[in-house]
Amino acid sequence: MNRHLKTGIFFMFILTTWATVHASGSFDLCKLLTREEVESLVGEPVKGPEQKDTKNPLGQKMCLYTTISSSRLIQLSVIRTADMEAGIRKQGQSAAKVYPQHQRNARPNGAGARSWR
Numbered sequence: 348m349n350r351h352l353k354t355g356i357f358f359m360f361i362l363t364t365w366a367t368v369h370a371s372g373s374f375d376l377c378k379l380l381t382r383e384e385v386e387s388l389v390g391e392p393v394k395g396p397e398q399k400d401t402k403n404p405l406g407q408k409m410c411l412y413t414t415i416s417s418s419r420l421i422q423l424s425v426i427r428t429a430d431m432e433a434g435i436r437k438q439g440q441s442a443a444k445v446y447p448q449h450q451r452n453a454r455p456n457g458a459g460a461r462s463w464r
Contacts, residue, residue: 376425377410385412385421393421405445406430 377396385393395412405426412421428441 376408376423379410380423382412389414389419389421391416395421404432404435405440406432 375398377398382393382396385395389412392415393412394415395410397411399409399411401407401409406429407424407426408430409425410423413419414421426442426445428436428443431440431442
C-alpha cells in the first residue's frame with residue numbers, strides 16, 4: 348500500500364477519533380493537521396490552511412490547502428451533530444448517520460482521494 352495512503356488513513360482515523368471525543372463546543376478544524384503534515388501527505392508544498400464554514404444545515408466545516416506547484420486541492424471536511432441546525436437534529440439526523448450515507452456514494456480517485464457523484 349502506498350505510504351501516503353497509509354499516512355492519510357492514519358490521520359483520518361485520528362481525526363474521526365478526535366471529533367468523536369470532542370463532539371461539542373467550538374474547534375478549529377485547520378489545527379487538526381499542520382501544513383507540514385499535509386505537505387508530507389501530498390509530497391509537495393501547500394498554501395493554506397483556509398477555514399470555511401459552509402453555513403449549510405448540516406453544520407459542515409472545511410479546511411482547504413492548495414498545492415503551490417500544481418492545481419491540487421486538499422480538503423478536510425467535518426460534520427458534527429452538535430453543529431447541525433436544531434430542525435435537522437429533530438428529524439433524527441446525526442453525524443453518525445450522515446457519514447455512512449456519504450461513504451456509500453464515495454468512489455476512489457487516486458491515492459486516498461474521494462470523488463463524489
